[in-house]
Amino acid sequence: MKFNKKLENIKIYEAGKPIELVVREFGIEPKDIVKLASNENPYGCAPKVKEAVTKIVSNMALYPDDSMRKLKNGLTSRFEIKEENLIIGSGSDQVIEFIMHAKANANSKILINSVTFAMYEIYAKHIGAKIVRTASQEHNLNEFYELYKSEKPDVIFLCTPNNPTGDAIDALDMMNFIAKIDENTLVVVDGAYMEYAAFKDKKKAISPKELIKKFSNVIYLGTFSKAYGLGGMRVGYGISSPEIIKELHKLRPPFNITTLSLEAASVAVEEQAFVNNCISLCFSEMKHYEEFATKQKIDIIESYTNFVTLCLNKDNNSTQIADALLRQGIIVRDLSGYGMNAIRVTVGTPEQNSRFFELTAELL
Numbered sequence: 001m002k003f004n005k006k007l008e009n010i011k012i013y014e015a016g017k018p019i020e021l022v023v024r025e026f027g028i029e030p031k032d033i034v035k036l037a038s039n040e041n042p043y044g045c046a047p048k049v050k051e052a053v054t055k056i057v058s059n060m061a062l063y064p065d066d067s068m069r070k071l072k073n074g075l076t077s078r079f080e081i082k083e084e085n086l087i088i089g090s091g092s093d094q095v096i097e098f099i100m101h102a103k104a105n106a107n108s109k110i111l112i113n114s115v116t117f118a119m120y121e122i123y124a125k126h127i128g129a130k131i132v133r134t135a136s137q138e139h140n141l142n143e144f145y146e147l148y149k150s151e152k153p154d155v156i157f158l159c160t161p162n163n164p165t166g167d168a169i170d171a172l173d174m175m176n177f178i179a180k181i182d183e184n185t186l187v188v189v190d191g192a193y194m195e196y197a198a199f200k201d202k203k204k205a206i207s208p209k210e211l212i213k214k215f216s217n218v219i220y221l222g223t224f225s226k227a228y229g230l231g232g233m234r235v236g237y238g239i240s241s242p243e244i245i246k247e248l249h250k251l252r253p254p255f256n257i258t259t260l261s262l263e264a265a266s267v268a269v270e271e272q273a274f275v276n277n278c279i280s281l282c283f284s285e286m287k288h289y290e291e292f293a294t295k296q297k298i299d300i301i302e303s304y305t306n307f308v309t310l311c312l313n314k315d316n317n318s319t320q321i322a323d324a325l326l327r328q329g330i331i332v333r334d335l336s337g338y339g340m341n342a343i344r345v346t347v348g349t350p351e352q353n354s355r356f357f358e359l360t361a362e363l364l
Contacts, residue, residue: 006125006126006127006128009125010122010125010126011122028329032329033329033330033331034329034330034331034348034352034355034356035331035346036330036331036332036345036346036347036348036352036356037331037332037333037344037346038231038333038346039163039193039226039305039306039307039344039346040225040226040229040231040346041226041227041228041229041231041278041306042346042347042348042349042352043229043278043281043349044229045228045229045230045264045268045274046228046229046267046268046271046274046275047274048267048270048271049229049230049264049267049268049271052263052264052266052267053260053263053264053267056259056260056263057260059259059260060259060260062259063255063259064255064257064258064259064261064262065259065262066254066255068088068257068262070262070263070266071088071235071257071262071265071266071269072086072088074265074266074269074270075237075269078269078272079208079209079239080209081208081209081212081239082242084242084245084246085212085239085240085241085242085245086237086238086239086245087237087238087240087245087248087249087252088235088236088237088256088257089235089236089237089238089252089256089257090234090235090236090256090257091223091225091234091235091236092190092192092221092222092223092225092236092237092238093119093236094236094256095219095221095236095237095238095248096119096120096123096188096190096221097123097126097251098238098248098251098252099123099155099186099188099219099238099248100123100124100126100127100129100155101126101127101251102247102248102250102251103154103155103186104124104127104129104154104155105127105128105129106127106128106129107129108124108127108129108130108153108154108155109129109130109131109132109151109152109153109154110124110129110130110131110132110153110154110155110156110157111132111133111134111144111147111148111151111153111155111156111157112131112132112133112134112156112157113133113134113136113138113139113144113157113158113159113162114133114134114135114136114137115137115162115164115165115338115339115340116157116159116162116163116164117157117159117162117163117164117190117192118338120157120159124155129154132147132151132153134147137165137340138162138165138167138301139158139159139160139162139167139169141169141173141174141177144156144158144177145177145180148180148181148185152185153185154184154185154186155185155186155187155188156181156185156186156187156188157188157190158174158177158187158188158189158190159190159192160174160189160190160191160194160197160204160206161193161194161196161197161204161303161304161305163192163193163305164307164309164333164335164338164344165301165309166301166302166303166304166305166307166308166309167301167302167303167304168197168201168204168304169204170203170204171203171204171205171206171207172203174189174206175210175211175214178211178214178215178217178218179214179215181217182217183216183217184217185217186217186218186219186244187215187217187218187219188218188219188221189206189211189218189219189220189221190221191206191208191220191221191222192221192222192223192225192226192236193226193227193304193305193306194206194222195226195227195275195279196226196227196279196282196283196304196305196306197304197305199276199279199280199283200283200304201304204304206220208220208222208239211239212239212240212241216241216243216244217244218240219238219239219240219244220238220239220240221236221237221238221239222236222237222238222239223235223236223237224236224264224265224268224269226305226306227275227278227279227306228265228268228269228271228275229268229278230261230264230265230268233258233260233261233264233265234257234258234261235257235261235262235264235265279306282306282347285347285348285349285350285353286303286308286347288353288357289308289310289345289347289353290308292357292360292361293308293310295361296360296361296364297313298310298311298312298313298316298364299311306346306347307344307345307346307347308344308345308347309335309340309342309343309344309345310342310343310344310345311340311341311342312341312342312343312364314341316341316363316364317341318334318335318336318340318341318342318343319334319336321334321343321360321363321364322334322343324363325356325359325360325363328359330355330356330359332344332345332346332356333345
């Protein structure tokens with residue numbers, strides 16, 4: 001059977017290994033498995049979210065409210081924007097897919113960071129667009145600008161904080177960069193981990209309201225999968241000018257968010273105190289990772305997210321370390337696929353982190 005030739009050069013995205021796979025392959029009890037690979041909130045979602053979803057379980061037979069009114073009201077209130085500035089996706093990944101199909105084509109160039117979220121490239125290849133990468137591992141806006149001038153991309157992706165490295169761009173630097181970009185080039189600011197960056201350093205905090213007020217060619221992406229603890233519910237969003245949102249809505253399929261997911265996200269957006277507490281606990285625990293890296297004489301990238309990137313020395317191989325941890329019930333992310341001899345580790349609970357430190361120290 002023949003398929004679209006564009007698929008020949010697309011690698012399947014490899015998500016973090018699920019607990020169920022480790023149970024099947026290694027016979028480890030679920031209670032003994034520590035998953036630190038997918039940057040989920042180890043404390044889960046707010047109790048009120050669980051209560052709300054439980055109450056409407058019987059509605060699973062019904063299609064969801066496709067207007068998404070309750071969730072949109074929560075988001076417009078939080079960000080002080082209008083409903084016409086907002087689109088909801090099945091995870092922010094789906095909004096990225098909308099963006100690619102709305103703005104780019106086979107003749108387009110997409111400018112991204114050297115090391116960044118893999119789905120930018122995958123969605124670009126869906127439509128045959130060419131990927132242009134910077135040279136530096138961390139976002140270097142001077143490199144971005146030089147490539148913008150020479151390559152004339154249709155879309156620029158700025159992931160801040162960046163996945164999988166954890167570094168972040170100063171908000172003022174980003175605003176100055178976008179000001180130099182022509183209005184027909186779409187700039188995507190992916191803020192999947194922005195709640196963490198804004199908590200740690202106000203200079204990194206990006207305001208979607210200010211972005212779209214100042215620039216007509218920018219879209220901000222957010223998600224409920226990380227800080228809000230709703231990775232399994234798959235809810236993300238895009239915030240932009242009414243003109244851009246209108247075009248993206250032409251690509252949104254009906255009922256793309258489930259009934260239960262809508263309810264969960266609608267309640268979660270009101271639970272900022274719970275979210276802030278989880279973030280505070282995360283950065284408190286992150287100090288132990290920094291101490292661990294110093295003790296083991298390995299580099300750690302300063303993180304503005306809920307994960308850390310540990311760069312191993314030449315005596316250790318990230319794939320071997322990740323596999324050895326997996327066989328002992330600890331799931332981390334091997335970054336060799338990104339060209340890095342490093343592992344990405346979600347900052348878990350104190351108990352989860354202690355187990356990681358103990359086993360990893362033995363392996364190193």
